[in-house]
Amino acid sequence: MEGFIDSFKDSFETWGYVALFFYCMGSGYVGILAAGTLATLGHINLAASIIIATMGNFTGSSLLVILTRYQKKDFERFLSAHRRKIALMHIWLKKYGAALIVINKYIYGVKFLVPLAIGASRYDLKKFVVLNFLASVIWATSLGLLAFYFSKAVIEIVESYGQYSYIVIGVFVALIIVALWFSKKALAKHTS
Template identity: 40%
Template sequence: MEQFIQDWGYIALFLYSFGGGFLALAIAGAFSYAGDLNIYICVAVAGVSNFIGSQFLFYMGKYNKAYVEDMMKNHTKKIALVKVLLKKYGIFIVFIQKYIYGVKTLIPLVMGVSEYNPYKFMILNIMASILWACVIGYISFVAGEFLMSLADKFQYMGLIIVFVIIFFLISNFNKKRKKAKNSEV
């Protein structure tokens, strides 16, 4: 398992951080504490990936407005929240959004659609991505001992949790499918 983590850990971290998630960086920080990964490389990989992902979303909003606006029609409440946050916090929202689940992907999209200056966004995004990676990486590295002790205590609990999650996903999918089938009739 350690060799698998060493071989694929940075790639998994890059892919997960591209979408803005910090769970992979937290896990990588714990693995760094255990000696399986290098914390400096983890912070660099996560920061670069997060920066690229946010830039991708910004430019998708900038150059594919029709598609993004059509996609965002399903998220009107979140879009309204994003606009309020942008007005209230200004440029600091680029820093804050990295930590808010549910809006961290919408903020770069909305800023891209709203004709925000791309160079200004890039500079803010670089700084925010570096700060985000350093903060989450440091906290998870420092908390590594605690996280590893939990993993030792509950090593079989993970399998139970996975099975419970799969059960709920399947039952939820079946409920939605039955509901859609009944609404068609």
């Protein structure tokens, strides 16, 4: 049984990084957050996870831009179905420029459309590659460190408060939910 556990742990440490790379190609948050949590527990290396997530995210976004730019006929159906959203991304790109490339990594639903809009536009490809790399580094580092230190804080709470730790964690989660609700309301009021 011990041999099976060691074998699983070895294959997880190897294939976990591969799965993280492919998951982050689609700009998935869960992969880097899980990697940060597993690094807290000592199962994987945090620095390696951040580097792999960065490369996966950079590869996915860059590939999407390049494919959209040079294979427009294959993307034509998809682009026409989301014409209004892509037009909005063009407006945002003109208005916010490089900041949009960095911020889009964090906005669900936009992180896929911005590379499509860039690929369909005449935006400088070299400039995008540099900005995309910097944005991928910031994205992976911030989320990886957030998960690592948040997990560490949760472990310390559980160790400090023992059987009552679930109450502290529950209050903390409730505060986060309330803060997200208020920020969603404020954003909806601001955009209306």
